[in-house]
Amino acid sequence: MxxxxxxxxxxxxxxxxxxxxxxxxxxxxxxxxxxxxxxxxxxxxxxxxxxxxxxxxxxxxxxxxxxxxxxxSARVVKTDRWAVEPWEVSVSAAGPEADPAAIVAGNERVAVALLTVLDLLSPTERLAFVLHDVFGQPFDEIAEIVGRSPAATRQLVSRARRRVRANDVAPRTDGPRSREVVAAWLRAVQDGDLAGLLSLLDERAVLTADYGSSTVRLDGAAEIAASATGAARLAAHSVPVLIGRRPGVAAVLHGRVVSLMAFELDAAGRIVGLEVLADPLRLAAIDLAG
Structure with missing residues (x-):
C-alpha cells in the first residue's frame, strides 16, 4: 500500500x-x-x-x-506502582462480612488491582491475554507476534485467563487483614519460621526482585520461603507501608531505605505475589518521604 x-x-x-x-x-x-x-x-x-x-x-x-x-526490560520503571505512603488502617474500614468486590467497586484501586493481577503473568502471557481477551485479536495473528503456533498461543491465553480469574476479586488492600498478613510475614522471616512462611504463601506464589544490575524470579511457596529465611536482618528493620496502594514494607538501614517489598494477596488473604525493589538508582528516584 x-x-x-x-x-x-x-x-x-x-x-x-x-x-x-x-x-x-x-x-x-x-x-x-x-x-x-x-x-x-x-x-x-x-x-x-x-x-x-x-x-x-x-x-x-x-x-x-x-x-x-x-x-x-529489567529497567522498566513504573513510578506510580512504587509510590510510598504511610499505612494508616481504619479499624472500622471493613468488617469481616464486607464484600471485597463491593469495597473496591467504583474506586481507582480497581485499576491498581487489575494491573497487579496482570503483573503476575509473564510478559508473553500478558500480551496474549490483552490482545485476545481485551481487544479480540485472533489467535493466529497473536501467534505471529509472540512467535508461537496458534495452538500454543491458545494455551497461553487459557493459562493467563485462569490466573487472572483466580485473582479477579480484589480484597481491600490497606485493611486490617492485609496488615495482619504483612506483620505475620515479618515475624516469620525474623524467626526463620519456614512453616509460618509457607502457611502465608499460596503454593503458586511468584516473587520478582529488581536489584538494578540483576533481576531474580522465584516460583512457588517453597522456593520463596526458603529464600526469605535468610532475610531476618532486613525484616527486623522493616516497617509496613503502602506501595502504590498495595500492602508492603520498607527496609531501612542506617537511615536509608534499601528495599521495598509489595504484597499481592488473594481474596482469602494468602500471598500470591511479592515484588521487591532493591535497585539504588530506582529507589533514589522515588519519593520516600512518607
Whole structure:
C-alpha cells in the first residue's frame, strides 16, 4: 500500500486511540504507552509501505512487540506502582462480612488491582491475554507476534485467563487483614519460621526482585520461603507501608531505605505475589518521604 507521508500520518492518527489502549493495557503506564507509539510511528515512517498489506495488523504487531520489549526490560520503571505512603488502617474500614468486590467497586484501586493481577503473568502471557481477551485479536495473528503456533498461543491465553480469574476479586488492600498478613510475614522471616512462611504463601506464589544490575524470579511457596529465611536482618528493620496502594514494607538501614517489598494477596488473604525493589538508582528516584 503505497502512501504519501501526509496520508500516512493521518492513517496513523486514526489508529492511535486503539494502539494507545493496547500499549497502556500492556504497560500500565500512559507515559510508557506514548513512548511506544512514538517508536511505532518512527518505524512506520521508515518502513516500505508498499510491502504492508494490512496497516492495522502491521501497527498492532509493532506496538505489541515494542510493549513486550519494555515489559521484558529489567529497567522498566513504573513510578506510580512504587509510590510510598504511610499505612494508616481504619479499624472500622471493613468488617469481616464486607464484600471485597463491593469495597473496591467504583474506586481507582480497581485499576491498581487489575494491573497487579496482570503483573503476575509473564510478559508473553500478558500480551496474549490483552490482545485476545481485551481487544479480540485472533489467535493466529497473536501467534505471529509472540512467535508461537496458534495452538500454543491458545494455551497461553487459557493459562493467563485462569490466573487472572483466580485473582479477579480484589480484597481491600490497606485493611486490617492485609496488615495482619504483612506483620505475620515479618515475624516469620525474623524467626526463620519456614512453616509460618509457607502457611502465608499460596503454593503458586511468584516473587520478582529488581536489584538494578540483576533481576531474580522465584516460583512457588517453597522456593520463596526458603529464600526469605535468610532475610531476618532486613525484616527486623522493616516497617509496613503502602506501595502504590498495595500492602508492603520498607527496609531501612542506617537511615536509608534499601528495599521495598509489595504484597499481592488473594481474596482469602494468602500471598500470591511479592515484588521487591532493591535497585539504588530506582529507589533514589522515588519519593520516600512518607
Amino acid at each position: 503505497s502512501i504519501d507521508e501526509e496520508a500516512l500520518a493521518e492513517a496513523f492518527e486514526l489508529r492511535r486511540p486503539r494502539l494507545r489502549a493496547v500499549a497502556t493495557r500492556m504497560l500500565g503506564s500512559s507515559a510508557e504507552a506514548d513512548d511506544v507509539l512514538q517508536d511505532a510511528w518512527l518505524k512506520l515512517a521508515l518502513a516500505d509501505t508498499d510491502a504492508i498489506e494490512n496497516l492495522d495488523a502491521w501497527l498492532t504487531t509493532v506496538v505489541s512487540r515494542l510493549s513486550l520489549d519494555v515489559l521484558r
